[in-house]
Amino acid sequence: MRAAVSIGIIGTTSAEVVRVLAPRVEGLGFASLWINDVPGGDSLDGLRAAAPVTETLGLATGVIPLDRRPASTLDLRELPPVRTTLGIGSGRADHPVRLVRDGVEALRKSTTASIVVGALGPRMRRLAAEQADGVLLNWLTPKAAVAAAVEARAAASEADAPRPRVVLYVRTIAEQHARPALEQEIARYESVPSYASNFERLGIAAADATVTDAAGLAAFDVVDELVLRAITPTNSLAELERFVEETARWRFQA
Secondary structure, three states: OOOEEEEEEOOOOOHHHHHHHHHHHHHOOOOEEEEOOEOOEOHHHHHHHHHHHOOOOEEEEEEEEOOOOOHHHOOOOOOOHHHEEEEEEOOOOOOHHHHHHHHHHHHHHHOOOEEEEEOOOHHHHHHHHHHOOEEEEEOOOHHHHHHHHHHHHHHHHHOOOOOOEEEEEEEEOOOHHHHHHHHHHHHHHHOOHHHHHHHHHHOOOHHHHEEOOHHHHHHOOOOOEEEEEEOOOOOOHHHHHHHHHHHHHHHHHO
């Protein structure tokens, strides 16, 4: 595959699991470990568990909602900037673009880590392309991802900004018994108004933006980095280890 392939896990994954899983992810040749940030699960704490047990693995948050966790409150200690990517987003802010713009500016003053912006719509993608180091896309089909990537790169060129890194988060299952969990994830996002509107605008179904096998992985080889967000029945260490081992095999089939 041309795209770098990474692994994504939920922020509530325990530090003990992360410490065992992260070296395995690195050893299998994945580019980064992305940990999303949810209530009850601090992505930065998760990355702090992964940092000392890995050497080259990228450490990334996908994404920290700045309405809930302002940029000025983020504890970046013990995270090597050269390996760290801070994925940030607006959450449910009333003025999302302004919040994220201010967040990027604040983080530039406090860290040299890479900054990517979680962007659903064109205004946020433009902001990501012009002011951040990259854009993090979510719940898109390969065709829609290509269009979003072209748009972001054009915006950066117009602003005389560096070429943005385009990252795509894709919900993925590696075993069929994980399908019910994937269907629950699909239903959850389809019930979120902003995502439901985006699916309707693009004329796609949420299920079209998921990966379930090696052929599906190959179809998404259209961005700079593809993050396989692990969907398993219980998020246990054994399930996550099987997930990374199986998807590592897919990379060589794609």
